[in-house]
Amino acid sequence: MHERLTHFREILRYVPRFRDRVFVIALDGAVVEDDNFPNLLLDIALLRSLSIRVVLVHGAALQIKRYGELIKMTPSDIDGTGITDRETLNVAITAANRVTHEILEGLTANDLRAVCPNALVAHPAGILGGVDHLFTGRVERVDTGLLELLLERDIVPVIPPIGIDGAGASYRLNSDAVAVELAKSLKAVKLVYLNTEGGVRDARGAVIRQMTAQEADAVLKKSRAELPPGAVTKLTAAVRACKEGVERVHIIDGREQEGLLGEVFSNEGIGTLIHANEYQAIRQAQKKDVRAVFGLIQQGVQNDELLKRSRAELEKIIGDYFVFEVDRNPVACAALHTYPEENMAELASVFVADRYGNQGIGAKLIQFTEGAARRRGIAKLFCLSTQAINYFVQKGGYALGTPDDLPPARRERYEQSRRKSQVLIKQLSDRPA
Structure with a gap:
């Protein structure tokens, strides 16, 4: 364990603030396949043991790309922000189901009950910029009652980047955007993005430890072209989450051992924290x-x-x-x-x-x-x-x-x-x- 977490008192100092509150944790598909994933599940088990309610959201970009190569097709969209044709939708469903199952397996191995609910009602993204995005969707509504019922019964919801409309049609979703909708609907005290790139970096390559939503928005406007695509989508989602009521958004490297605990239970953290209002600070x-x-x-x-x-x-x-x-x-x-x-x-x-x-x-x-x-x-x-x-x-x-x-x-x-x-x-x- 990190030296800053050696004393359990460091963790207990935070527990009263987070007890019975919701953390929405969003994992990139690449994080699920990393060697550190079993350790990450142990971190999540610790959060649950401290009466912190956890909702997991996952992406599947890596798996979609890999499965597409396996069947010799090129997906029209990887991360749920572009155009999704029928063939890509089928690949996305197959890949997402595989990732969901791996997460359920890991949670079960840590004595945690979990389920994949149909909690996202989606609708087509529609025609954007004159182009029909076909089976790319957006979250229309979150079934908050269903998720709260699961959380009250100590069941971890695992949410894939696939939504279903009222007629039973499926749509590919961007997992970063899904995480924002879930955090808003459940009034989550924290939204945590786990990727394989770590926190947002400045021009010198150093991780920016904390920013207000306004400062993060300025970084996007000034340096969007220099930022990695994953950092752009997560920073965009973080700004929107803060503006719409989520107090704290963290972007961290999911491959770092006990990084989740180090971010949540210490002042220092390991990634980038985006918070809602600097004057409240x-x-x-x-x-x-x-x-x-x-x-x-x-x-x-x-x-x-x-x-x-x-x-x-x-x-x-x-x-x-x-x-x-x-x-x-x-x-x-x-x-x-x-x-x-x-x-x-x-x-x-x-x-x-x-x-x-x-x-x-x-x-x-x-x-x-x-x-x-x-x-x-x-x-x-x-x-x-x-x-x-x-x-x-x-x-x-x-x-x-x-x-x-x-x-x-x-x-x-x-x-x-x-x-x-x-x-x-x-x-x-x-x-x-």
């Missing part, structure tokens, strides 16, 4: 956050970025702090200490956990804290820095100051610290300080 710190904020400050002290504070001191001023959350866990902090007599405030203790660096979180916290100062009518903001001076001057709009610019009480502590930090000043209003 920043909030004022509360007493329950003292431990987390103290841990962040300790990391900053070790890096010689922050001034040391005792936990007792922090408890007294925790109301001055703001935290940035990822999946409801504080991963960054900032403080706003006010000096009413001088109508000034200090921006302090800005720190982002190392694993969330270079994602713009620090900038968002600084902007948020500055906004809080403006709303309070603060005329002048100051901060002390030893390592981020250029950032505050070039991007933050601060000017270089001197210790004489500090309020007397803060000047005294400045001299005592002997850190020789640079004083930076920013005028927020024309009101005299």
Whole structure:
């Protein structure tokens, strides 16, 4: 197990939040055939043992392509987004049935009851761009009552990328889109996409750990041509899911051992998290956050970025702090200490956990804290820095100051610290300080 999951307490910390809630887990067909699939089933069994309700959706693109080669035909559509002719539909049904059966076999081997229900009512995609898409379909309705009945009885629904209309005709569906419809209908707390590519990557090839739905939409508009096709469909689905009520969407590599647990039960994760609203991620710190904020400050002290504070001191001023959350866990902090007599405030203790660096979180916290100062009518903001001076001057709009610019009480502590930090000043209003 990953080191971050060594202690079972790390998992138990999340359990109250997820108990009796629904996870929709979407697996690419290639994930089902990977050597890690048996381990993935163990992860799912653990989720069920923690009273987390699981719905599985699967794709079959790899199997459709392979079966087409076997019978010497080229499918007209692989992933359920193009045109599906009759022959391709038959191949898709055969391939999807095989994948469904493999999943049912694996769940049974882990003592989990499972079933493949006819829970998707579909209709033809119709004529798009002047072209009839034939047997490509869209989800018209999810039989939520049927799925909820199965979940209440501890039965895992396994949903293939095939839908049936009211007349009994079958249609090929895109599994990523199906997962969104299921997550919406069941009010899932998480939608997890498991692929063989891992999370969404930036221009440097590094996995983007977390994005808001708005940021993900911007990535699609700017870099669609550079992204792999699978990343485009999943990112598109994730944005739509967030906009339509799903709070958290994860895109991870299904081949990584215990990757599902590592993504769900830790702050760090292994893939890309897309979440619904960035401003819900920043909030004022509360007493329950003292431990987390103290841990962040300790990391900053070790890096010689922050001034040391005792936990007792922090408890007294925790109301001055703001935290940035990822999946409801504080991963960054900032403080706003006010000096009413001088109508000034200090921006302090800005720190982002190392694993969330270079994602713009620090900038968002600084902007948020500055906004809080403006709303309070603060005329002048100051901060002390030893390592981020250029950032505050070039991007933050601060000017270089001197210790004489500090309020007397803060000047005294400045001299005592002997850190020789640079004083930076920013005028927020024309009101005299």
